[in-house]
Amino acid sequence: MTITQLSVFLENKAGTLIEMLETLKQASIQLIAITIAETAEYGICRIICSESDKAYNVLREANVAVTRSKVFALEVENKPGGAAKAISTISKEGIGISYLYSFIVREKCLLIFRTDDAERAADVIRKAKLPTIDDDKLVEFA
Amino acid sequence: MIWNENKECMSREDMRALQGKRLHKIVTYVYHNVPFYRKKLQERDIRPDDIQSIDDIVRLPFTTKQDLRDNYPFGLQAAPQSEIVRIHASSGTTGNPTIVGYTRKDIGVWSECMSRCLTAYGVSRNDTFSVAYGYGLFTGGLGAHYGVENIGAAVLPASIGNTEKHLHLIRDLGVSGIACTPSYALYLAETMKRMGITKEQIRLRVGAFGAEPWTEEMRREIEDKLGLKAYNLYGLSEIMGPCVSYECPRQQGSHINEDHFFPEIVDPETLEPVDAGTVGELVFTTLTKEGMPILRYRTRDLCSILPGTCSCGRTSLRMGHIMGRTDDMxxxxxxxxxxxxxxxxxxxxxxxxxxxxxxxxxxxxxxxxxxxxxxxxxxxxxxxxxxxxxxxxxxxxxxxxxxxxxxxxxxxxxxxxxxxxxxxxxxxxxxxxxxx
Known part of the structure; x- marks a missing residue:
């Protein structure tokens, strides 16, 4: 139901992103998805990748401020209304979405998100039998 | 332990009398040997014999860092060059460096005062003690070094830099004490972590930290990371170097070696003495220095003199934490x-x-x-x-x-x-x- 996401604190200035990406490249980490949420001074770069444990350790050793967290990964239909259908199931229970992004891998459309109540969200997803994936399956796709 | 009970535990009355006697002597000495002070005293119509007790100190002129720069290099030196055995110089990043010459007796007083500090920290002849202040023109390295030798401990003259080798030696030689700046202590801790050395693998017990202001929080962090007890060591090269004041195990302020360095706290604006316990600018007069004696030197450090007597047995006045510098403010x-x-x-x-x-x-x-x-x-x-x-x-x-x-x-x-x-x-x- 959830996959591992790495969140990296980056100062919002030229060169910080590429420095972090080079570190991952040198460790032969394959990126699956990457997105940045930014403020004027800094950003959080969220990463889904192969071998997340190794990537996490490599970044920590490079003295990068990185956090590992579990985020929901829903598989949705790649057609109009696909995302709305999935998210409405969660929203109508009064659960908020903190952030969300999506990507397509092997023709599967994935929604990645964090909620303000992970426990209840997991219940809702389970009861509604929404299709999800976890770390193992993600690596298979990639 | 107390290194010199005779001086460190002297009654207040005897101390004031000794300070008065020494002040008279030092004023007479500079009047006859330092044109800068003779001129300043004459301007105020003060003869050396007018200064008879320590209370008379308020009549004397102040000395500032700028006076030291203006008299570069030897203008404030009182002893003839042949009597000088050591010269230290400040970094001089903001003008002429400050030059301080020491006679053989000055070096002896310095070692004595530094011995009092180390003994208060619990360092003895059984310790191996690493001096990780910079050796050289800066007073930290050699100042601490002479004190460690004087009490009979084994000194490891590590200086700064080459941090990994230093940490190997701390571990392998069972080094039990260290003197350095608090920021270098934190740098040591970081390097130690990077090298995979844990605090259980080293035997550091005592740390003497000074040469930059630090806080209680920083003390706890250093103690936690290096597994030692951290003591304050205060000093400044214009007055002597590290050894001017030191914490005892009570750690309620730093005891001043006031038989050699007389402290005052003044308002940095009006230069009037502040009420007891109030924060102001710390001022020192060297009472026994031969090479470069200095009257009422404005340290630009802000602190207070703590009220009351310490329960450790020492009777000397204690200064509180340095709150900052008048020029940091x-x-x-x-x-x-x-x-x-x-x-x-x-x-x-x-x-x-x-x-x-x-x-x-x-x-x-x-x-x-x-x-x-x-x-x-x-x-x-x-x-x-x-x-x-x-x-x-x-x-x-x-x-x-x-x-x-x-x-x-x-x-x-x-x-x-x-x-x-x-x-x-x-x-x-x-x-x-x-x-x-």
């Missing part, structure tokens, strides 16, 4: 701000490394203060994946700064390891207003 929107205040807030929050930078600017007609802090990712939990979490952290720091400084500061989060660090004295302030 920033006036931002009319409010006095000391970097040490910011430091205590930063160090009280585990999410931040013990490093910070104050950036002061003037935008329009308004002074602005930005506080840059370095994140410490080992304390991140999984919530550090949202902007909101970082904003909440910024806000928590800003709120605490506001309550301590009475001033709104803009917090600026920086990645780990990005704030400049130096091996010696850390610089914590950039003031762009000076360009205007």
């Amino acid at each position: 920033l006036i931002i929107r009319g409010i006095n701000v000391f970097p040490s205040q910011v430091e205590s807030v930063v160090l009280s929050m585990k999410e931040f490394a013990p490093r910070y930078l104050l950036v002061v600017d003037r935008i329009g007609n308004l002074d602005t203060l930005q506080v840059q802090v370095e994140l410490r990712q080992e304390y991140f939990d999984e919530n550090f994946d949202t902007i909101a979490t970082f904003q909440e952290l910024e806000k928590r720091l800003a709120d605490r700064l506001k309550s301590v400084l009475s001033l709104t500061a803009k917090v600026n989060l920086k990645s780990p390891g990005t704030l400049a660090r130096s091996l010696g004295k850390d610089s914590h302030v950039i003031d762009h207003r000076k360009q205007y």
Whole structure:
């Protein structure tokens, strides 16, 4: 139901992103998805990748401020209304979405998100039998 | 243990009498040997015989850092060159360096005073003690070195730099004591961690830290990371070097070696003595120095003299923590701000490394203060994946700064390891207003 996401604190200035990406490249980490949420001074770069444990350790050793967290990964239909259908199931229970992004891998459309109540969200997803994936399956796709 | 009970535990009455006698002697000495002081005393119509008790000290002129620079290199030296056995020089980043010459007797007094400090920390002849102040023109290295030798401990003259080798030696030789700057102690701890040496593998028991202001929070951090008890060691090269004051195991202020260095606290604006216990500028008069005696030297350090007597048995006056420097003091929107205040807030929050930078600017007609802090990712939990979490952290720091400084500061989060660090004295302030 959830996959591992790495969140990296980056100062919002030229060169910080590429420095972090080079570190991952040198460790032969394959990126699956990457997105940045930014403020004027800094950003959080969220990463889904192969071998997340190794990537996490490599970044920590490079003295990068990185956090590992579990985020929901829903598989949705790649057609109009696909995302709305999935998210409405969660929203109508009064659960908020903190952030969300999506990507397509092997023709599967994935929604990645964090909620303000992970426990209840997991219940809702389970009861509604929404299709999800976890770390193992993600690596298979990639 | 007390190194010199005779002096360190002298009755207040006897101490005042000794100080008065020595003050008369030193004023007579400079009057006859230093034209700078003779002129200043004559301007005030003071003859050496007018100075008979320590209370007369308030009649004497002050000496400033600028006086030392103006009289570069030997203008304030009282002893003939043939009597000088050592010369130290300050870094001189802001003008001529300050030159201080020491006679053989001065070096002896220095070693004696340093021995009192080390003994108060619990260091004895059975210890191996590493001196990790810079050796050279700076007084820290050699000053501490002579004291360690004087008490009969084995000195490891490590100096600064070559940190990994130093840590190997600390571990392999069972080094039990160390003297260095507090920022270097934290750098040692970081390097130790990187090298995979744990505090259980080393036997450091005592640390003597000085040469830059530090806080209680920094003390706890050093103690925690190096597994030692951290003591304050205060001194300044113009007066002697490290040894001017020291903490005893009670750690309630630093005992001043006041039979050699007479302390006063004055208001930095009016130069009048402040009420007992009030913070002001610390002023020292050397009572026994031969090479370069100095009258009422304005240290620019801000602190208070603590009231009461210490329960350790020493009767000497104690100075409180250095709150800052008169020249560190920033006036931002009319409010006095000391970097040490910011430091205590930063160090009280585990999410931040013990490093910070104050950036002061003037935008329009308004002074602005930005506080840059370095994140410490080992304390991140999984919530550090949202902007909101970082904003909440910024806000928590800003709120605490506001309550301590009475001033709104803009917090600026920086990645780990990005704030400049130096091996010696850390610089914590950039003031762009000076360009205007």
